[in-house]
Amino acid sequence: MVVRRLAISGLGSIGRQHLAACSRLPGVRVDLFDPDPELLNRAESPLVDRRTTSFDDLLSGAPDAVVLAGPDHTHVPQLLAAVETGATVLVEKPVAESAAAAREALDRIADPGQVLVGYVLRHRPVVRRLSALIADGAIGQPTTAQVLLGAYHTITVAASRFARPESGRLYRDYSHEWDYLRLLFGPVVGVSALARTTDAVEHVEQPNLVDALLRHRPDGATEVVSHCHIDYVDTVGARTLQVMGTAGSLFADLAAGQIRLRRTSGVVEEAHPVTAADGLLAQLRHLMDLVERRTSGLAPVVGFADGVAALEVADALRTSAETGQWTAVGAGG
Numbered sequence: 001m002v003v004r005r006l007a008i009s010g011l012g013s014i015g016r017q018h019l020a021a022c023s024r025l026p027g028v029r030v031d032l033f034d035p036d037p038e039l040l041n042r043a044e045s046p047l048v049d050r051r052t053t054s055f056d057d058l059l060s061g062a063p064d065a066v067v068l069a070g071p072d073h074t075h076v077p078q079l080l081a082a083v084e085t086g087a088t089v090l091v092e093k094p095v096a097e098s099a100a101a102a103r104e105a106l107d108r109i110a111d112p113g114q115v116l117v118g119y120v121l122r123h124r125p126v127v128r129r130l131s132a133l134i135a136d137g138a139i140g141q142p143t144t145a146q147v148l149l150g151a152y153h154t155i156t157v158a159a160s161r162f163a164r165p166e167s168g169r170l171y172r173d174y175s176h177e178w179d180y181l182r183l184l185f186g187p188v189v190g191v192s193a194l195a196r197t198t199d200a201v202e203h204v205e206q207p208n209l210v211d212a213l214l215r216h217r218p219d220g221a222t223e224v225v226s227h228c229h230i231d232y233v234d235t236v237g238a239r240t241l242q243v244m245g246t247a248g249s250l251f252a253d254l255a256a257g258q259i260r261l262r263r264t265s266g267v268v269e270e271a272h273p274v275t276a277a278d279g280l281l282a283q284l285r286h287l288m289d290l291v292e293r294r295t296s297g298l299a300p301v302v303g304f305a306d307g308v309a310a311l312e313v314a315d316a317l318r319t320s321a322e323t324g325q326w327t328a329v330g331a332g333g
Contacts (some may be wrong), residue, residue, distance in 0.1 A: 002027060003027050003028070003029055004027060004028050004029070004064040004065065004288060004291060005028075005029050005030075005031065005049075005061060005062065005063045005064050005065075006022060006025075006028050006029070006030050006031075006063060006064065006065045006066075006067065006288075007030070007031045007032075007033065007058050007059070007061065007063035007065070007066045007067070007087070008030060008031070008032050008033070008066075008067045008069060009033045009034075009055060009058060009066065009067065009068050009069060009070050009074070009078055010033070010034060010068065010069035010070030010071070010074070010092075011032060011034040011036075011039040011040060011042075011043045011069075012039070012069065012070070012158060012160055012161060013157055013158040013160075013161070014069045014092055014118075014158070015034070015043075015067070015069035015070070016043060017276075017277070017280055018067050018069060018280065018284065019032070019043055019045055019047075019048075020045075020277065021277060021280045021281045021284050022045065022047055022284065023045060023046075023047065024281050025281065025284055025285065025288065028047060028288070029047055029049050030045065030047045030048050030049065031048070031049055031050040031051075031052070031058055031061050031063060032048055032050070032051045032052070032058075033051075033052050033053070033054070033055050033057070033058035034053065034070075035053050036053075037053060040052075040053065055078060055081070056081075059081060059082060059085050059087075062085065063085075063087050064087060064088065064291045065087055065088045065089070065090065065287050065288065065290075065291050066078075066082040066087045066088075066089045066090070067089075067090045067092075067284075067287075068082070068089060068090065068091040068092060069092045069118075071161075072094055072096065072097050072172070073097050075091050075092070075094075075095055075096055075097075076095075076096045076097075076101050076102070076104075076105045079091050079095075079105060079109075079115065080105060080108060080109075083109060083110075083111075083114050083115065087114075088114055088115075088116070088287060088290045088291045088294060089114060089115050089116070090115075090116045090117075090118055090283070090284075090287045091115060091116075091117055091118065091304070091307070092117075092118040093117060093118050093119055093172075093175055093176065093179075093307060093310070094172040094173075094175050094307070094310070094311050094314065095117055095304065095307035095308065095311060096311060098311070098315060099308065099311045099312040099314075099315045099330075102304075102307065102308040102311050102312075103308055105304070106304055106305060106308050109304055111294075112299075112300075112303050112304065112305065113290065113294050113297070113298065113299055113300060113303075114290075114294065115300065115303065115304040116283075116286065116287055116290060116300040116301070116302060116303070117179075117300070117302045117303065117304060117306055117307035118283065118302075119175075119176055119179040119180070119302045119306070119307070119310070120176075120276075120279045120280055120282075120283050121176050121179070121180050121254065121279070122179070122180065122183065122301050122302050123279050123282040123283045123286065123301065124254070124257070124272070124274055124279045124282075125257065125272035125274060126252060126254055126257040126258070126259060126272040126274075127180055127183075127254065129259060129270065129272055130184060130241070130243075130250065130252055130259065131183055131184055133250060133259075133261065134184055134185075134243065134250070137247075138245075138247075138248065138250070138261060138263075139243060139244075139245030139246070139247055139248035139249055139250055139261070139263070140245040140246035140247030140248065141221065141222055141245055141246045141247075142184075142185060142224050142243050142244070142245045143222065143224060143225075143244055143245060143246065144224065144225055144226070144227070144243070144244045145181065145184070145185065145224065145225075145226040145227070145241060145242065145243045145244070146226070146227045146228075146241070146242045147177055147181070147226065147227070147228040147229065147230070147240070147241050148229050148238055148239070148240045149174060149177060149228070149229065149230040149231070149238065149239050149240075150231050150233065150234020150235075150236065150237050150238045150239075151173075151174060151230070151231065151232060151234070151237065151239075152201060152203075152231070152232050152233055152234055152235045152237070153235070153237050154173065154232070155203045155205075155232060162203060162205070165206070167206045168206070168207070168318050169205065170205060170207065170208065170210055170230060170231075170232055171210065171314040171315070171317050171318045172311065172314045174230045175310040175311060175313070175314045177228055177230060178214075178309075178310040178313035178314060178317075179302065179306060179307075179309075179310040181214060181216070181226050181228075182216070182306070182309060182310065182313075184243075185216035185218060185224040185226060186216045186217055186218030186219065186221070186224070187216065187217055187218075187309070187329075188214045188215065188216055188309075188312075188313045188316075188329045189215050189216070189217045189328065189329055190214075190215045190316075190326055190327065190328050190329060191212055191213065191214050191215070191313060191316045191317050191320050191326070191327055191329060192212065192213045192320050192325075192326045192327070193210055193211065193212040193213075193317040193318070193320040193321040194210070194211045194212075194321060195207035195209065195210050195211075195318075195321035195322075196208075196209040196210075197209065198233060200233065201232070201233050201235065203232075205232045207321070208231055208232040208233050209229075209231045209232075209233060210228075210229070210230050210231065210317065210321065211227075211228070211229050212227075212228045212229075212230075212317050212320075213225060213226070213227060213228075214226045214228065214313065237255070238255070239253070239254040239255045240252065240253050240254065241254060247263060247264075248261065248262055248263035248264070249261075249262045250262075256273060257271060257272040257273035257274055258270070258271055258272070258273075259271075259272065286300075286301055309330075312329050312330045313329055316328065316329045316330075
């Protein structure tokens with residue numbers, strides 16, 4: 001068995017989850033970087049060969065793959081340094097602090113197949129099945145979609161990330177939604193958003209409630225409008241998607257992996273359950289497949305251009321909420 005070297009940059013919540021998933025990935029040895037020695041020492045795994053507080057030192061180990069899981073502002077400089085070494089890179093979302101920074105980085109990546117973006121929902125069977133059903137016309141032509149996402153639990157899981165106040169992070173933190181909605185319904189050309197803040201929960205983000213309209217213009221198909229509610233308020237948690245079409249409807253609980261397809265012929269229910277760890281493992285396996293098969297032209301499930309597009313939606317939503325105006329996507333910012 002060929003042993004591959006995987007480097008992980010950043011040992012916050014998501015970095016530690018990547019490290020845990022490596023224990024189920026055969027033929028991998030791991031090097032770790034974090035500027036905080038305490039976080040480095042707490043990250044325990046029999047797979048770890050080296051720990052370092054220098055990112056340059058991490059890359060000096062000639063890793064085959066690099067996972068970038070540090071703070072948003074570190075993603076672009078670390079990504080550009082990592083691709084220069086020839087490593088295949090998984091960069092966590094959001095890919096940059098702003099869409100402008102992400103677009104600049106995109107122009108400097110010579111090989112699009114070298115970079116995978118951590119929109120892990122795309123690796124879950126429930127999202128893959130939804131994509132296939134919609135593409136195959138199971139509900140006719142999609143017309144409208146509704147997303148409900150309550151994610152207060154993220155604050156408790158990634159407590160250190162939320163120790164520092166940061167206005168407007170919700171738009172980018174849950175750009176997962178902007179990514180899979182683009183996958184299902186095509187490019188987003190314009191958005192409108194209403195943002196609010198409630199102090200009904202212990203930890204108050206600014207804002208912590210966002211309601212948005214997204215206009216999708218799929219190639220050769222009728223425009224689709226998606227309605228999205230995302231928040232850092234719901235302490236129980238929910239992640240659902242409902243799609244209305246000209247010949248039926250789809251309802252999906254993305255957290256539980258359940259799909260209900262309703263047509264005139266009746267209702268069909270499907271179960272595609274996986275744990276969050278399973279999804280992360282599938283993503284890491286895809287990363288290692290990219291390492292092995294880049295010369296064969298294997299494309300990332302989610303490429304860096306997808307990460308840029310999702311961030312453009314996030315930035316447009318924030319602009320719309322702050323100005324009270326409908327905002328075009330990709331118009332700058």
